Amino acid sequence: MTTDLGSLPLLARGKVRDIYAVSDAPDADLVFVATDRISAFDHVLGSGIPDKGKILTQISLFWFEFLRDLVPNHVVTADVREFPAVLRPYDDQLAGRTMIVRRAAMLPVECVARGYLSGSGWKDYQVSGAVCGIPLPAGLLESQRLPEVIFTPAAKVNTGGHDENISYDTVVETVGAELAGRLRELTLAIYGKAAEYAATKGVILADTKFEFGLVDGVITLADEVLTPDSSRYWPRDQYRTGGATPSFDKQYVRDYLESIQWNKQAPAPALPDEVVRQTRARYLQAFELLTGRKEL
Ligand code: Q0N
Numbered sequence: 001m002t003t004d005l006g007s008l009p010l011l012a013r014g015k016v017r018d019i020y021a022v023s024d025a026p027d028a029d030l031v032f033v034a035t036d037r038i039s040a041f042d043h044v045l046g047s048g049i050p051d052k053g054k055i056l057t058q059i060s061l062f063w064f065e066f067l068r069d070l071v072p073n074h075v076v077t078a079d080v081r082e083f084p085a086v087l088r089p090y091d092d093q094l095a096g097r098t099m100i101v102r103r104a105a106m107l108p109v110e111c112v113a114r115g116y117l118s119g120s121g122w123k124d125y126q127v128s129g130a131v132c133g134i135p136l137p138a139g140l141l142e143s144q145r146l147p148e149v150i151f152t153p154a155a156k157v158n159t160g161g162h163d164e165n166i167s168y169d170t171v172v173e174t175v176g177a178e179l180a181g182r183l184r185e186l187t188l189a190i191y192g193k194a195a196e197y198a199a200t201k202g203v204i205l206a207d208t209k210f211e212f213g214l215v216d217g218v219i220t221l222a223d224e225v226l227t228p229d230s231s232r233y234w235p236r237d238q239y240r241t242g243g244a245t246p247s248f249d250k251q252y253v254r255d256y257l258e259s260i261q262w263n264k265q266a267p268a269p270a271l272p273d274e275v276v277r278q279t280r281a282r283y284l285q286a287f288e289l290l291t292g293r294k295e296l
Helices: 052-066 085-094 119-128 168-175 177-200 251-259 273-291
Strands: 010-013 017-021 030-034 075-077 098-101 111-116 145-151 203-215 218-222 231-235
Touching: 030 052, 030 085, 052 098, 052 177, 052 273, 111 177, 145 177, 168 177, 177 203, 177 218, 203 273, 251 273
Parallel strands: none
Antiparallel strands: 010 017, 017 030, 030 098, 075 098, 111 145, 111 203, 203 218, 203 231
């Protein structure tokens, strides 16, 4: 649930991932660790999901490899035997859930592609008939497939709250016209290739979020990619329009938290063993479906 890499510099502790540097050198590679923490309704819950960090790391690595001809990525290695010697004492903690990554100058834009109308896209559409300034046909239903895939960027809100959807013009103001154009192009190309693959596995990739950075001036895919935490995956056989399609992975968690009428304030509750078990099984099912592998 919590990593401890001794005296290594801790760069960021997210809700789910912890990022360290392998040394104090300004250009040192980073240690990107996915923990077993799980968040729901914007809180980290009191229980972890055993192996969740390993499952999500293996899903990310599958996609980085699948996409390698389309976009460079930040991964150096995820094989503990190749990790820098300073990490040797922490092998047991890190194995299977850790990527050594190149340090990137992160671009402050969450690059989201949507093929279906859900989540904040659906919310914005109901209010304005548009998402991120992109007008959509009238009369669309929640979860409906969009006439074409759209680039719906977002910006991090400092106060740890939700990302805020922004217009393409705001991306241009933030990173310049050339980078903005390439981010949009890459985001749509990656989504297209991944969604086409997922469809062959009976899974709808409704939407997904990418983070890019510059490594030696080259646009590089960073963070985690196409995991159930960064994407909305729907089992095709449960898909319907006119309502929220249940999430592949967190639906048991959300249903439980609704059933106990938690007020969504800290501290977030722990989960019953059965909810933990069912949720773990769903993450594993996503891993097996997407990667075709049985073992982590
Ligand atoms: C980086 N984030 C935001 C933890 C992760 N390759 C990189 N180089 C420099 N910085 C970063 C990366 C990467 N990836 C990215 N923070 C630092 C992603 N956070 C979100 C919260 O959880």
